Amino acid sequence: MRSLGRILAHVANLWPWYLGIVICSLASAGTALAVPFVLRSVTDLVVAAVNTHAVDLGAVVRLAAVLLAFDLANTVTSNIGGYLGDNMAMRLRAGLSKRYFDKLLGLPQRYFDDELSGTIIGRLSRSITEITQFMQSFSNNFFPMLLTVGAVLVITAHYSVWISLLLLAIFPLYVFFTALTSRRWQRFERRKNAHVDQASGRFAEVISQMRVVKSFVQERREYSGFSRHYDRTVALTRPQSRWWHSMDVVRRGVLNVVFFVIYLIIFLGTARSVYSLGTMVMLVQMVGMARQPATMMSFFVDQSQRAVAGSRDYFEVLAQPSEHDWRHEDAPAPALIDADAPMISFRDISFGYGQGPDVVEHISFDVARGERLALVSESGGGKTTLVSLLMGLYRPRQGQILVSGHDTSTLGVTQLRAEVGVVFQEPLLFSGTVSENIAYADPDVADQQIRDAAKRANADAFIRALPHGYASVVGERGLKLSGGQKQRIAVARAMIKDAPILVLDEATSALDSRAEQAVQNGLEQLMEGRTSIIIAHRLSTIATVDRIVTMRGGRVDEIGSPAELAASGGIYAQLLALQASGRRRDRRRLKEFDITH
Template identity: 35%
Template sequence: MPVREVPRTAGEDPGTPPPRREEVRRVLRLFRPHTRPLGLVGVLIALSAVAGVASPFLIREVVDVALPRGDLRLLAWLAAGLIGIVVATTALDVLQSLLTTRVGQAVMHGLRTALYSHLQRMSLGFFARTRTGEVQSRIANDIGALQTVVTSTGADLVQNLATVVVTVVAMLALDWRLALFSFVVLPFSVWLNRRVGRLRRRITAQRQRQLAEMSATVEETLSISGILLTRTTGRTPEVVERFTRQSDDVARLEVGSEMAGRWQWSLITLTMAAVPALTYLLGGWIRGTGTALSIGTLVALVTLQAQLFRPLGALLRIVVRLHASMALFTRVFEYLDTPVEVAERPGAVDLPRPRGHVRFAGVSFAYPGAGQDTLTGIDLDVPAGTSLAVVGTTGSGKTTLGYLLARLYDVDSGAVLLDGHDVRDLTARSLSDAVGVVTQETFLLHASVADNLRFAKPDATDEELRRAARAAQVDDVLSALPQGYDTVVGERGYRFSGGEKQRIALARTVLRDPPVLLLDEATSALDTRTERAMAAALAELSSGRTTVTIAHRLSTVRDADQIVVLDRGRVAEVGTHAELLARGGRYAGLVAADAARAEPLEQPAGS
C-alpha cells in the first residue's frame, strides 16, 4: 500500500542505502565485551543444529530397516533416539535463550547508558537546537525498538544459518540429485529478500522520524506548561488534531512496514510448499528408471527439506529485520557521533581550594549560525570576595557572559580565568564545585523539597538544609507545608510561586557553599518586600564570596563593588553605582528608566 512520506530532520539518511560495512562492524563491536558467553552460545547452536538433522537419518532407518524387518528392539531404540533428540534440542534452546537474553540486555544497557552519558556532556547549545521530545525518542523509541534485534535476532540468525548449513550437508549426503533440485529456490529467494530489506529499512527510518515528531508533541503539550498554554489560548482542538494526524502517519507507516514485501513472501512460500511434492514426483521418476533410491531416503530427504525451508525462511526474514534495524542504529549512532562542543580536556586539573578570583581576558563569543558576535573583547577583573553586577538592555550579552563563566559554552577567543586557570583547563566537577549558578528559569525535580535541595549536596544534614533555606528566606514557607521538607513539589515545582521556586533554587546552590556565586536574574520573580529581605541575605552570603549578578532590576545591584554596562556585546561602562550615575551615561539612563517603571501609575481624580 502507498506510504506517506515524512519530512526528514537534519542528519537523517535520505536514501537509507543498504547497511555499510563500517556500520555493521560498529554494531558487532557492541558485542565484543561478551565474546565468552557468545562463544558458548555458538557451541550450543552447533550442537542443536547437528541434533536436529539426526532425526531424518533415524526416520530412514525406521522406514528402510526396522519396519520391514519387524525388529521391535531396533524400532524401540530408534524411537527413543527421536525422543532424546527432541529433549536435547529443547534443553539446548532454553540454555541458549538464557545466555543470549543476558548478553542482549547487557548490550542494550551499554547502549542506553552510553547515549545518555554522551547527551549529558553535550553543550547547552545542543539542547537549545534540539527538541526534548526528539532526544527522548532516540532513547525510548529507537533503542527500545532494538530490543528484539539485540537480545535474540543475532542468535536466531546464527542458529538458523547453522541449521541451514548442516541440513544442506545432510541432504547432499543422502542424495545429491534431489538435494540440488531442492536448492533451485534459493537464488530467487535471496534476491527478492534483499529488495524487501531495503524497502523495510527506508520505511523504518520514516516511522522513527514520525515517532520522534509524535513524542515531541506529547512532551510539549502534556506538560503543565503545555496544558496551561493550550487551555488559556483555546487551542486544545487544534493540538488534538495535530496529534491525530501524527498518529495516523505512524499507523500508515506501521502498516506499510508490515506489508512491505508481503506478496513477494507469499510467492516464496508457495514455491517452498511446492518443492516437497515435486521432490516426491522426481523421486518416483528416478526409482522408475531403475536407479537405486530407497523409500526411506526419499522420506528422509523430504523431511530435511522441511528442516531446510523453515530456518531458511526465518533466516530471510531475520535479514530483513536486520536491514530495518540498521535505520535504528543509524539514528542512535548519529547522536553518539555528535561532537561534544564543551568537553573536558585531557589532563584537566582540579582546584582543591578555589579562592574565587574571576577574570575575563579579551573574551569574544558568537552563537553558531548567529552571524555576529554576542560578546566582543570583554576585559573584566573580579577579585576574590568582591561583587560584580552586569547590566544592560535585552540582548546585550549579560546571560551569555554568565554562561561562559560556568562553561556552558566555550569562548571563541580570549579566556575566562578562575584563580588564574583557564576554565577550559579545569575538570567539570571542580568548576561546578567552584561556581554556583542560580538562573531565572528555575527547575525543580518531581520529588520532595529535601530531595531537591540534596540534589546539590546528597550528604547534607537536615540542619544544613534548614540553614540554607533560612539564608534564602524560604524556611518559613517550607516549614509551613503539610509535610514540611518532605512535601513533594509536583511537576516542575508548580505548587510554588515563581518567587518561592527561585528561593528554593537559591537555597540549593547555597547548600554547596561555592566560592563563586552567579545569579542570573535570580530575584526577578520576587516581590519588593521579599526582594529586600533576600538582598540582605545575599549580602550576608556574599561575605568572603565572589558574586556575579546579572540583573534587569537595578535596585538589586546598587551596592556591587563594580558594575559593568554591556551594550551590543561590548563593555560600555565600568564603575560603582555612584561613579556611573555621576557620569550621566548609559547606566544613568538605565537607572532613570528603571525608576520610571517602578513609579505607581497616577490615579485619576475621584477614583
Template identity: 35%
Template sequence: MSWLSEKLAKKWFNAGQMHLIERLLREQGRKHVRSYVIAFAMMGVIAACTTFSAYIMKDIIDRIFVDRSIEAMWAIGGAIVTIYVVKGFATYGQQVTLTRIANNIVAEIQTRIFDKMLAMDIAFYNRSHSTEFIARQAFISSAASGALNMLITALGRDILTTLGLTFAMFQQDPVLAVLAVVIMPGAIIGVRKLGAKAKKVMMTEFSGFASILESLQETAQGIRVVKSFTLEGHMRARQSEAIRSFESAANKLARVQSRSSPLMETFAGVAIAAVVVYGGYRVIYNGAEPGNFFAFITALLLATEPVKRVARLQVDLSTSLMGVEMLYEFLDQQEPEKETGTELELKVTQGRVEFQQVEFSYRAGEQVLNGIDFVAEPGETTALVGRSGGGKTTTMAMLLRFYEPTGGRILIDGQDIAQCSRRSLRSQIGYVGQDSFLFKGSIRDNIAYGRPGASEDEIVAAAKAAFAHDFITGFENGYDSPVGEQGMQLSGGQRQRIAIARAFLKNAPLILLDEATSALDTESERAVQEALKQLCAGRTTLVIAHRLSTVAKAERICVIESGKVIEMGRQDQLLAKGGVYALLHKTQFESAALLAEAAAE
C-alpha cells in the same frame, strides 16, 4: 569476521552495512565471545537434533509401517523423546545466553548514550529537542544487540540447521537433493533488494515516533498555555498527524518486510512439488524404498523455515543496522567539553574576576560580545544591566564556560579559566537563575544536589539561611515532601529559595545570579532578596537584573549594550552622568509610578 564468510556477507550487505557489522563485532562481539561460543554450541546441538529428526523418519516408515517391528517402535519412540528433550534444553540455553548478552549490550549502550549527553556542550542542547534523547534510549539502544543476535542466530541456528538437513537430503537421495538445492536459493536472491526499502521506511517510522514523543512532552510541560489559549484542538490535531504518520510508516514497513513471504512460499512450493513428483515416481515405478523418500521430504520441509529466515536476514538486519548507524553517528560526535586530565585546577584565593576584551558569536557574522571588559572585585557585587539582547546572559555563560570566547580572556585570581578544568571552575561557582530547575524527588534531595553527601544538619542549615526552613516544615512531610516534575508542586518563590539553599550548601566563593527575582511577586521577592543578601555576603557576586532597584546598592554596575560595557560605576555615579543607565532608571521608575497611580485609582 573470520567465521562469517566474507564473500557471502558482501553479497548480502553493502559497504556501509559491512562497516557497521564489523564495528559491532569489534566493539561488542569481542566482549561476549565466550558467551557467543556457548550459544553457538547450543545452536549446533539444535541443528543436530533437527537433522536427526529427518534421519529417523526413514526408520519410522521402513521399520514400523513396512516391517511392523514392535521393538523398533519402542526404540524409535524413545529416540524421538531423547532428541526433543535435548533440543528443548539446548533451545533454553541458547535463548537465555543470547538474552543475557543482549541485556548487557543494551545496558552498556544506554550508559554510553547518557555519558555522551553529559559530555556535550550547551550549544548541542540548544539545537536539539529533548525528545531526541528519549527516542535514542527507547529506539536505538537495543539496535546493536538485536543486530548481533540476529547474525549469530542466522549463522548458528539457521545456517547450521540448513547445512545439516541438506547433508541429510544428499545422504538419502543425491538427485533429489540437487533438484531442491537448485530451486531454493532463487528465493534468497529475490529478496536482497528489499533491505534498502526497509531501511528508508524505518527512518520515517523513527521520525514519526520522535514526533509523537515531542508532542506528548510539550503538551505536558506547556499544559497551562494549552489550557489558557484553548489549544486542545490544535494539539490533538498535531498529535493525531504524528500518530497517523507513525502508523503509516509501520504499515509500510510491515508490507516491505512481508514481501519475501510470497516469493519464499512460491519457491518452497515449487521445490517440494518437484521433489514429491520425482520421488513418488521413483517409489511407484522404480521400487525405491519409501523410507528414504519420507526422510528426504521431512528434511526438505524442516529446511524451508531456516532457509526463509536466512533469506529475510538482509531485510530484517537493515532495520536494526539503521538504528546502529544512528547510534554511532551520535556517539562519534566530537565532545566539546572533553578534557585530557592535564588541565590546571582552579584555586580561588580572593575571588577577583576579570573579563579582558572578551568576544563571542553564536553564528558567523553575528557578534554577540564585542570586547567585554570589566572587573568584579573580591567580596563585592557587580551588576550587569542593559536592554534585552545586549549580551548579559551570554557574559555570565562565558564565566561558566558554557561557551568558549572567540577572543579575549577571562581570569579568576589571575588564572585563565580556559586553562583550568571545567569541573574545578564550576565547583567554585554557585548559580541561581530566573527559572530555578528542581529535579524530581524530595525537597531534601534538591537541596542536597548543592553538595552530594551533605549531612542532614547541613541541609537544614542551608534551608534556614535561605529562609526556606519555615515553609518546608509547614508541609505535612517536611523535607521529604515531593517537589513534583520541575518543582511544580511549589510556588515560584519557594522554588527560588530552595535553589538558594542549594547554592548555600555548595558554599562556593563566586555567586552568579541571573534575574533570580524578576518573575516573583512583591512578597516572594522580598523573602528571596533577603535570602540572596545572606548568600552573597562576603562573596564575589555577579548579578543580572532588569529591576534596577535590586542592584541599587551594588558596588559596581556595568551597563552592557551591543556586546560592550558602555558605562560602569556605582548607581549615584551613573545617575549623575546622565547616560544610558540614567535613561533606563528614569524610564523604569516612571513606569512604576504610573502603574502605582493606576492601581490607586
C-alpha cells in the same frame, strides 16, 4: 552489513553469553537433526513389518523412546539457549542505554539547544529497542537455524549433491533480492523515524507544560500537530510496505520454484528406488528444516533493516564531539587561587550561536575577588550569554575568559564549573525529596548541613511545615511548591555547592514582592564572601552592587558604581528616570530592559 558489524563490535563484551548460546544452538541443532534419522529407521521398520507381517514391537518402542529422548533434549537445550539469549538481550539494552546516556552527559550545551528533549528520549527508546530486538531474535532463533541449515547441507549432499546445491543457492538468491529492496526501504524508514522523533519531542514538551497548553486552550492544535506526524508515517508506510511485499513475492516465488525442484528430485528418486521410503521421509524433513529459516528470512531481514535504520541515529549521537569525559573527572581539582589576579576576566570576547552573527562583541572587563557586579542591558543584550561562556557551556569565537588568572579554555570543564554556583531565573528542581534537591551538588552532605543551608536561604520554616518535612517529595520540576519556595531551595542548593563565584541569573524576577524579599534575604547570605555576577531584573538589587556593567547592542557601554552611572546619563541613569516616571510609555520602556519596579 557494516552497520550490523558496528553493532556487534559495540557489544563485543557479551561474547561469553554468545558462546553459551552457540553451544546450546549446536546441541539443539544436533538433537533436531537426529529426529529425521530416527524417523527414517521407524518408517523403514514399519514398512518392512507391513510387507512381512512380522512386527518387532521392542524395536519400535526403543526407537520411540529414542525419539522422545531427542525431543526432550531439544526442548531443554533450546530453552537454556533462550534463557541466555534473553539475558544477553537485556545486557545489550543496558549497555547501549548506558553508553548513550554517558555520551549525552559529555555533549556540549549547543547539542541540547538544537534538539528537543523528547526527540533525544524517543531516539533512546526507538533505536535501542530496534537494535535489541534484532539481536535477541538473531541469538534465540535465527542463529540456531543457521547451524541447522549448515548441517542439513552436509547431510543432504551425501544423498544428492543437487539437493544440497539447490538448498545452498537459496541464501545468496535471497540476499541478492533483499539488497535490491533494502536501499529504497531504508529511505522510507528514515523519513518515518524523523516524523516519529518530532512527534515524540513535541509530546514530551506538551506533557511537561500542560498548564500552558490548557490555559491557552490549545489542546486541539497540539493534538492536530501530533496527529499530522503519525498520519505522515501511515502515508509513508503504504508505499514502503507495498515495495517490500512486492519484492517479497519475487523472493519467495523464486524459493518456491527452488523447493519444487528439490521435492521433485526426492520423489522421483524414491519412485525409482534410489531412496527407501524412510530415506524419503528423512530428506523431506531435512529440506523442511532448511526451508524454515529461508521462509523466515523476511522477518529477520525486516528486523535487521529496522536495526540498521535505528543504529544510524544511535551512532550519529555517539559520533558527536564531546566537551569532556566526565567519568575521568570525578574529583574536582583544587580551587583556583591567585590572589594577584582578578577573580574573573573577560578579554575581547566575541560569540554567536551556531552560524549566526555575534551576540556579544569585544567584551572586556574584570571582576575583582569578592566583588558584586551587575549586568544590565535590553532584553537579548547578551547578559545570559556571558554567563554561559563563563561556565564553559560554549566556547567564545574570539578572546579569553580567565578565572583567577587561569584561561578557562585550558581547564577541564568539571574544574571550571566547580568554581561557579548558579541560581537561575527559573528554579530547576528534580523529582525527589527536598533534601535530595538541596544536596544535589554533594549527595553525601550531612543532614545538619542541609538544614543549615535551608535556614540561611530562609527556607527552613516552610520546609518543616510540609507534610513530611525535608523528606517531602517536590514532584516533577518541583510542581508541588510555589515559585518562591522553589527558588529558596535553589539558593540552599547553591550554598551546599559553596563555589567561590556566584551567578544570579535574574533569580527573583518571577516572584511577587513578598516572596522576593524572602529569597533576597537568602541571596544576601549566599553572596557573602563570594564574587557575584548579578543579571539584574529589579533596580532595587542593582543599587546594592559594587559596580554595574551596562551593555548595548552586544557591547560594553558603561562600567562604574551605581552612583557614578546614575549621573552619567547612560542606560542606568535612563532606567532610574524611567522608574521614577509614572507614565505608561515609560513603564513599557522599562520592560524592554527586563526591569520592573
